[in-house]
Amino acid sequence: MKKKILINIAAVCFAVLILFLLQELFMPKYVSEIREGSLIEEYYDDEKDNDVIFIGDCEVYENFSPITLWEKYGITSFIRGSAQQLIWQSYYLLEETLKYEKPEVVVFNVLSMKYDVPQKEAYNRLTLDKMKLSMSKINDITASMMEDESFISYIFPLLRYHSRWSELTWDDFKYMFHKPKISHNGFLMRVDVKPVTVIPEGRKLADYQFGQNSYDYLDKMTKLCKENDIELILIKAPSTYPYWYDEWDAQMVQYAEENNLAYYNFLEMSSEIGIDFNTDTYDAGLHLNLSGAEKMSNYFGKILSEEFKVPDRRNELDTSMVWEKKADYYYTMKEDQLRELAEYGYLKSYGALVQNNDTED
Template identity: 35%
Template sequence: MKTAKRVLALAVFFSIFFALFSLCDRILSRKEVEGWWNVTAKIDGFYNSPKNEYDVIFFGSSNTYCSFNPLVIWKETGVKSYVFATQQQPLWATYYYMKDAFKRQNPDVAVLDVLMASKNDEYYDDGVNYTFCDNMPFSFDKIALARVSAPKGRRLGLLIRFLKYHSRWNELKKEDFEYRKRDMSDYSKGFYVLTSKCNNAEHTDLKNVEDSLPLSDKNREYLDKIIALCKENDVRLMLLKAPSNSTEEEKRYYNSVAKIAEENGLEFVDYNMCYDEIGLDMATDFFDERHLNIFGAEKFTEYFVKTTEYFKDRECSDNDWQGDYERYVKERDKK
């Protein structure tokens, strides 16, 4: 009898402890739910999407979420898509994002911008790691992602947000208390609606850069894993580089990606070579030197749809998406 009471008391204690811990973790965790950089709403919005909602999912870093506009794609073709990307998302994070995405969605196509294949870091700083880990639900895959994303001593904070945000008490705002993950959505489907214009962006002619640089061992390992994962799930993988005013060094890495794509029967397109065809204006179509704004993204998205065989006309009859598209048009036309 005493043993049963002791077990019950422990069960009640731990239930209360975990409930309070979860509450503190939710309140204290960093949240970006409003404005241009609402990454929390965008990632949570993907996880809250209806099952098997998307035909196409875009993966990668900031060049992905600044370049592909799912609402324009839907309006042009009826194809539903989402941008499931985070800043400086390394290929190992992309691999685990794809694994998580394929558990919830059954897309025809996965599109990967390969900017991060040109970077050779073994690990990235905490800010980058927190961005792709914070809103990912806890799972064995998240544990595996933490292990490959940081050295020992920095991994636990990627899994338990309270460890890194426990000192935010004096920064708390109303949104911290009102936040509910299950209520989050993003009308622009992961696309960043950036309306500012950069007037000093420069584009380098890379047509004569034909040699290549080998990918780092870690990048090659995870690019191979991404290719295998898409094949296992019968998802068509498109490798590409969105317009980003690439450097000559980056182009050499992209040339290596092109060779890897060819070896695996995949397509690779570097859209930095297509500015004239896309109609990009350096004075009006970039948010900063390396990222398209809303106007450049619309031009690029329309060109991408027009020149990619997969996209074909379908009926655009989803009222929810129509409302989101109209909201986007209002935001675009304000400037």
């Protein structure tokens, strides 16, 4: 009888182990393609001693460079951004982040106010799959799921990615347990250039009012920051598209006033920041490239340090050592991307060489 029980326990353990390994194998690695899929999990491996946390969609992880903020102002920061991050996802990511660290300032990009309901499973996955299991993640999943999705597949992603068995590549085996670092404290670097040719006019909308669900989560975010004595800054990043309507902007101005928050529409300040949409964007205005992000960060860093008194920590030896290493990786990737651009005329691997070296380290 005892032997039978032991055999059963061993069989279950073996089955669980195999299922775990298969799950790791089948989950997309987001190294060579759709790199933004790696952003959420990279936070967990990083030092959690940041004075500024950015939350939001691609308009934060493409437009702000934490390395520039460090080098110019000694500000430590991390971007908890993800593709089409919805406002409740931002809220739950912030809630989770506050369990690890307590920043001085939280910066939230308000573009996601326009989405009042879940949008697309694929984007949900990029935010939720690699979040560590916690109540924040569970609430985030519940808030984000589309009608045809199942909760359990977020907890056991093998149930979602099982069909990848026929499309596995060498990368899936290679990066099963360890992946190279893709971002620079959540910043996704691109050095290529695609100038803005046309700034599209926004289509007329039937209703410009942000949804109640969006406001509810913005209220929760405001409350959470106030409870933790954190300064919440609302921003609209300088991306020309998706179109940011004046009516939307007015609602954000009003909300900021009513809640005693700072709100910056950097789109209106593009010239002041020095952004040249002929050279500072890699996709005709949707996102800034490295040059644009550095300009943006330089400008915003001044505001953070002067108006919000975010401390300069360049004189802290341990912190400096860590950030110098980060900067080295940043410049090596920048060089590699520039080399690729010169060699092929486009970014072939977004600095894969650097990433591979990182793996070997």
